[in-house]
Amino acid sequence: MGTTVISGGTDGLGRALAAHQLRAGETVVVIGRDAGKFRTLAAIAPGRAHFVQADLRLVQENDRVATHIAERHPRIDTLFLAAAHVVRGRNLTTEGIEHNLALYALSRHVLADALLPQLSAATRPVIINTAVPGAPRTAIRWDDLTLAGAYSWRTANHQSRRANELSGLALTKAEPRLKYVLYNPLFVRSSLSGDLSPAHRALTRVLFRLAPTPEQALTPILALLTDPPAGRLSAYTKKKRLPLEITPEDHAEALRWTELTTRLRAGL
Template identity: 55%
Template sequence: MSTIVITGGTDGLGRALAAHRLRAGHTVVVVGRSETKFRELAKNGDAHFVKADLREVAENLRVTKEIATRFPVVDTLVLGAAYVHRDRQMTSEGFEHNFALYYLSRHIFASELQEVLGAAERPLILDTTVPGAPEDAVRWDDLQLERGYSWKIANLQSRRLGLLSAFRLASDHVRYVLYNPGFVRTSHQGALGRTSRAMVGVLAKLLGTPPEKAISPMLDLIENRPEVPLSAYLRGKRLELDAATAEEAERLHRETARLLGEVAKRT
């Protein structure tokens, strides 16, 4: 049996995946904010919960350290935490919300758990960062988007940063998949207005794939991981990866190390 770590595992896609792996007899570690939601999952199987606000760097570092200590081998890491803010929101550590949750959190998990992933026979990182952001999506001189913010700009930037991080972290042993699950019928967590939430709910019922069905391609990737270090998928369909260079990925690595160093100095 294997060990799988799932961020955002108390709702929607992550919850369905956690429930399936538990029924199959695997060890499941869920990272999320609601222990109440987790308790229903934990009734059967080897389930573990780590409570955290993954927008905060300190929380990500605390959680990854705890997981690495408790679970010396992690076979699969699923990065699926999501929460939508349409307006510009800042974390207590001074990071723009999308940058913090959709880039920094995923980067820290994938980086800090490299050793326990490396101890597995066939390790896989399955990241729900949607592939397909343009090369000019990153505002290198304004990563926190202080000027001209829009949700679309923030979303595209975090997706491009996710690709560059994956480009650097993927290896012949630890495979990395950028995975677009498509429109899934979930609770769509986020600070949405009443009208927006109602519209999303209607669309989800009409067009969304039920989570229990949407996890099928993910399970296939877990059982039959790709042969290349880094790949991208839309459901079960292999996609061409966006262009990325080692120089661009290294630039992001240096800038991320600088930002994390500043956080460490303040704590």
């Protein structure tokens, strides 16, 4: 059987996938903040369930986690990127990086890039990134990545989404056999981790009552893992495949993103 690594695997879709994979006989590595939430997952298959505690907002933590996993798991078949923690106001990590870019983009790129040799050892390596595809091509503020000049949650969200698209382009160029899926599950019931105002939290709770459970929302994801899509980079909203128009300018910007992340990692 294979090995699945899941960031954000103690809640929501990540947890549902971890439980499914463990019951299917897979080895599963969950990366998260709360070891307590992992205990019931570990009980499913004590010998095959592993937990790595980390604050994935920090680039150095992602590199540490990747090194830890790589030393113990020489082959990774699936990398599922779903760590989430909502912060709507402008907030910088202790490394000086804007929260949304740090957690929703940099973390996912650093983990995937650092684990690329282990993914390359698999017959059919797949990365599923729960980043919403379709950000504007101009979304990254290259001269003001912390958005000090003009911050809004929408601007920060678009910037991290675009960065994930560039990451997918860069990683599939580095490993042509890799299938990289940008996947938008829409609303799925979860624990609402994050800094939400009472009004936003109340609205989200109402929406969640109408949303599928993580187990119900998992079906299209399992289909993508069983039968990965054609093409190196693809985008989905639930079961619907979205068109991706990749230009030479996109590839050039993906290289710029890779060079930026390399400099950041070297400088920390």
